[in-house]
Amino acid sequence: MSTATYAGVPVEVNDEGFFVDPNQWTRDIAVELAKADGIDELTAQHWTVLDFMRKEYFEKGTGPTVRVLGKTSGVSVKDLYLLFPKGPAKMAARIAGIPKPKGCI
């Protein structure tokens, strides 16, 4: 665990860069995290996914898998990969400031 500073705000993140406390997240932070991950501009569709990830996290305690995201976010799995090329579930979770999806076992 370590502290990183995004958009001028110090936040606690784990070794893989996932937020420890999702309440420390802001939309400005997301813009900065996205840039660092190679997404120059967050489009409306990106925001749809990010907002959905946070809503799911606060309702269910974990972010959704790619399939569930494809079924419920209003964005198809193929499009999700275009939006978040490094893997939607993990990449979007990191930018949305929620812990890594558990991928229930």
Next chain:
Amino acid sequence: MAATGKRHIVILGGGTGGTLTANRLLRHFKHHRAGSDEVQITVVDRDDHHMYQPGLLFVPFGLAQHSEIVRSRHAQLHDGIEFIESGIDRVDHTNDTVYLENGRELAYDVLVIATGAQLAFDETEGLTGRGWNEKVFTFYDITGATGLETALAEFPGGNLVVNVVDMPIKCPVAPLEFCFLADWYFTERGIRDKVQITYATPLDGAFTKPVASATLSALLEEKGIHLITEFNTGEVVCDDDGNKLVGYDGREVPFDLAVVIPLHSGADYVGRSEGLGDELNFVPTDKATLQTLAKPNIFAIGDATNVPASKAGSVTHFEGEVLVENIIRFVEGRELDSTFDGHANCFIETGFGKALLIDFNYETEPVTGHFPAAVGMPLLKESRMNHLGKLMFQWVYWHALLQGRDIPGIGADMPKAGKHIPTKKEEAIV
């Protein structure tokens, strides 16, 4: 209350969870309470074939036959439990009624959802297209497992790819076991040097939990099995140019023989029942009490739920104790018991007559040590004893687990004695 004047407990599904719940409930109302005839227990299933699902892993390798792993469902239910063989159309929870496909309507006081998970083949493009059951199989149903027995016996060598489409799946260690057994099988056939075995998983390691993932990754490497992580299968292609799995991210994995574990979903009727299931037809359920979020008089057990535990028979067995206690409390108007801890206990067959054992719950990941106490079966370590334990379990399944008996020394709560549980500091490092 149902028309007969008795309380009616309806259990949907006559598999592991439905059967052990029915038998445990009957025993309680028969032996621990006066006036046992006040309760009617009904189990509904679409067929009368109860499959010992862990046995499916062994069929492709010629180590088990179809006839050995299937028995009658109704024969596992104790006298006094009604069995109805019919598909389920839908549940109307507003009116506490189940509509069956045979036209019957069942009014219930308490409903238990125990219809498990099913394979959603159609969710993966091309999976059941050209090459299906010729070059592309699953071993998660009997048709596929039987077909694979021939395919493996005739396999001349080449790329064998084992692929999990997405989590959650039943018995999440089974695909790894398939890889380990394939390594053993082709060694025995004398062609191991001609077979490349690849395991392609959507996870970022061999398994979800860090300590077990590291141990299992090391075993894969030791056995020469190639691991591809974070692979989300978008399409299965078999054509004149060759066969390949294509990931959503564009990565391609060529194969000569593919063993694919499809996406899982809950039963179809859950989707037809308003307010009962989630987007994949799993039933949102309180992970500690096993009461559904749909309505207080509906409970759920096993693979059908969305609780964050393994979809495995051992979990269902441990859930059974808490579930039955809570159904009794609910009927008596008492507060529910919130003690299900997510306990899972799985043997992992590693080939050459050995197996690992893992034991864990919601909070404690699989670690090394011994089970159930300091003297016992080795955890996360290959041993012959664990392999024998795995083989013996089929007997335990039919004769103790389904009958609703407790298994000596193995309770619903996960034991901590004997486990090397990482300290908080060590956890922070992994």
